[in-house]
Amino acid sequence: MDAAIIAEGLSKRFFLRHNRAGELKVRFLGLFHASKRERVEEFWALRDVSLSIGRGETVGVVGRNGSGKSTFLKLVAGLHRPTTGRLLVARAARIGTMIELGVGFHGELSGRENVFLNASIHGLSRSETEQIYPGVVAYSGLEHFMDVPIKNYSSGMHMRIGFAIAANLDPDILLLDEIFAVGDADFQQQCIRTVTDFRARGKTILFVSHSAEAVRSICDRVLVLDHGRLLYDGTVDGGLARYADLAATPIR
Amino acid sequence: MTDMMDRATERPSIGSTIAGLIRYRELLKNLVLKDLKLKYRGSVLGFLWSLVNPLVMIGVYAVAFTYILRTSVEGFVFFLLLGILPWSFFVSSANMSTGAIIDSGSLMRSVRFPPAILPIATVLFNLAQYLLTIVVFLPLMLLVYRVPPSGPMLLYPIFLGLQVMFTVGIALLLAAGTAFFRDVRHLLEIALSILFWLTPIVYPLTQVSAGLRGIILLTPLSPFIVAYQQIFYYRQWPDAEVWLLATVYAFGALWAGVRVFLAVEDRLSEQL
Numbered sequence: 390m391d392a393a394i395i396a397e398g399l400s401k402r403f404f405l406r407h408n409r410a411g412e413l414k415v416r417f418l419g420l421f422h423a424s425k426r427e428r429v430e431e432f433w434a435l436r437d438v439s440l441s442i443g444r445g446e447t448v449g450v451v452g453r454n455g456s457g458k459s460t461f462l463k464l465v466a467g468l469h470r471p472t473t474g475r476l477l478v479a480r481a482a483r484i485g486t487m488i489e490l491g492v493g494f495h496g497e498l499s500g501r502e503n504v505f506l507n508a509s510i511h512g513l514s515r516s517e518t519e520q521i522y523p524g525v526v527a528y529s530g531l532e533h534f535m536d537v538p539i540k541n542y543s544s545g546m547h548m549r550i551g552f553a554i555a556a557n558l559d560p561d562i563l564l565l566d567e568i569f570a571v572g573d574a575d576f577q578q579q580c581i582r583t584v585t586d587f588r589a590r591g592k593t594i595l596f597v598s599h600s601a602e603a604v605r606s607i608c609d610r611v612l613v614l615d616h617g618r619l620l621y622d623g624t625v626d627g628g629l630a631r632y633a634d635l636a637a638t639p640i641r
Numbered sequence: 642m643t644d645m646m647d648r649a650t651e652r653p654s655i656g657s658t659i660a661g662l663i664r665y666r667e668l669l670k671n672l673v674l675k676d677l678k679l680k681y682r683g684s685v686l687g688f689l690w691s692l693v694n695p696l697v698m699i700g701v702y703a704v705a706f707t708y709i710l711r712t713s714v715e716g717f718v719f720f721l722l723l724g725i726l727p728w729s730f731f732v733s734s735a736n737m738s739t740g741a742i743i744d745s746g747s748l749m750r751s752v753r754f755p756p757a758i759l760p761i762a763t764v765l766f767n768l769a770q771y772l773l774t775i776v777v778f779l780p781l782m783l784l785v786y787r788v789p790p791s792g793p794m795l796l797y798p799i800f801l802g803l804q805v806m807f808t809v810g811i812a813l814l815l816a817a818g819t820a821f822f823r824d825v826r827h828l829l830e831i832a833l834s835i836l837f838w839l840t841p842i843v844y845p846l847t848q849v850s851a852g853l854r855g856i857i858l859l860t861p862l863s864p865f866i867v868a869y870q871q872i873f874y875y876r877q878w879p880d881a882e883v884w885l886l887a888t889v890y891a892f893g894a895l896w897a898g899v900r901v902f903l904a905v906e907d908r909l910s911e912q913l
Contacts, residue, residue, distance in 0.1 A: 467651065468910055469911060470649065470907045476648040
C-alpha cells in the first residue's frame with residue numbers, strides 16, 4: 390500500500406515560558422530578582438513516534454488530554470515543525486484540517502461572506518469557492534441565513550457552517566480534531582456520515598477523538614498516545630481496550 | 642513510491658513564499674475587502690469618515706501653523722497635505738501591522754497559509770484608504786491652488802510604489818518582531834511621535850539649517866515625502882539624492898523585512 394504519512398523517531402518539544410521575556414519589564418526586573426526572570430520549561434509533546442499510515446486508511450488517534458494527539462495532527466498539517474526525527478507527507482496531497490471549526494469567522498460578515506473568506510484561508514480561488522458554495526449551503530441547511538451576519542448565528546449554526554466548508558474542501562488527507570465533541574446528536578450523525586463518505590472515496594483520515602463509539606464506527610486502525618509516546622498501534626478493539634485501561638489509571 | 646516531503650526539513654524560502662502569495666492571492670484580496678467592509682459597514686457616513694480624519698488633522702495644523710506659528714510657506718494647506726497623507730498611510734500601516742500576526746493566533750494554529758499575507762494585507766488595506774483620500778484631495782488642491790499639470794507629476798506612481806515597498810518591509814519586521822517582543826508596539830509609538838518632527842511634513846526641508854538638512858533628509862520617510870512635495874508643490878524633477886535614498890530605503894526595508902520574516906516564520910505559531 391502506498392504510504393500517505395510516515396513518521397520516524399518523530400519528537401516535538403515545546404517551550405513553556407513562565408514570565409515571558411517578550412516584555413522588556415520582565416527582562417529589567419530579572420536583573421534584580423532571580424524569581425522574576427523568564428523560566429523556560431521544556432515540554433516534550435511527542436517522543437520518538439514511528440509509524441506509517443497508508444493512503445485510504447482511517448486511523449483513530451486516542452489518548453488522554455495532553456498525550457500529544459493534537460500535536461501529531463498539527464505536525465502533519467505543517468503548523469509546527471518537528472524537533473527531531475522525520476515526518477514524511479505526500480507532497481502532492483491536499484491536506485484538510487478541521488482542528489478548530491469556524492476559526493477566522495467574523496461576526497459582522499454574513500454567512501456567505503464568511504464562506505468565501507474561509508475558503509480562501511484554505512487556499513481556494515474564487516471560482517473554486519463558487520463551485521462548492523451551493524454544496525456548502527445545502528450541507529449546512531442554513532439557506533435562509535446566508536445573508537445574516539454570523540454574529541446572529543447560534544453556536545450550533547456556527548459549527549454547521551464551519552463543518553460544511555471543511556466537508557466541501559475535498560482534501561486528500563483529512564485531519565479531524567475532536568470535532569464531534571461539540572454539537573447535538575443530529576450534527577454528530579451528519580459528521581459521521583461525512584467521514585464515512587470520505588472514507589468510501591479513498592481519502593486518508595486521521596481522527597482524534599475521546600468517543601470510543603465514534604472511533605469504532607468509522608476507524609479501521611487505532612493509535613494510542615500517552616505522554617507523547619505511541620503506546621499502541623493496531624486494531625480498533627485492541628486500541629480502545631488499551632485506552633480504556635489507561636483512562637482508568639490515574640494520571641501520574 | 643509517492644513523492645514525499647519531510648516536515649522536519651521544510652524551510653520557508655523566498656521562492657516558496659512568492660508561490661504561496663500567488664496561490665493565496667484570493668485570501669489577500671478577501672482580507673483587504675473584509676477590513677474595508679468592516680470599517681464602513683453600519684456607519685451612516687461610510688467611507689466619508691476616511692476623509693474627515695485627514696480634514697480635521699489638516700485643519701488643526703493649518704490653524705496652528707498659519708495663525709500661531711506664522712509659517713512662511715505659501716499655500717501651506719497644499720504643502721501640508723502632500724506630507725501628511727502619505728505619513729498617515731505609513732503610520733497606520735505600521736501600527737496595525739504590529740497586531741497582524743499576534744491577533745491571528747487561533748488562525749495560525751489551526752490552518753496553514755503563508756503568514757506573510759497578514760501584514761501585507763494590512764498595508765494594502767491602508768493603501769486603499771490612502772488612495773481614496775488622495776484621489777479626492779489632490780485634484781481638489783491642484784484646482785484650488787491653480788497648479789497646472791507638469792511632467793514631474795508622472796513620477797508619482799513610482800514614488801508611491803517605492804513607499805509601498807518600504808512600508809511592506811517595515812510591516813513584516815514589526816509583525817514578526819511583536820510576536821517575540823510585545824514591547825515593539827510601545828516602542829513604535831514613541832519612535833513615530835519623534836519621527837513626525839524629524840520628517841519635513843509641517844515645515845519645508847529648505848527651511849532647515851544647512852547642517853541639519855542632511856540629517857532630516859536621511860530619516861526614513863523623508864525621501865518619499867520630499868519627492869511628493871518636489872513633484873506637486875515645487876513642480877520640479879526630484880533631486881538625485883531623493884531618488885537615491887527612496888530607492889535604497891524601499892529595497893533595503895523590503896529585503897530586511899523578507900529576510901527576517903522568513904527566518905522566524907516557522908516559529909511564529911509557537912510564539913503566540
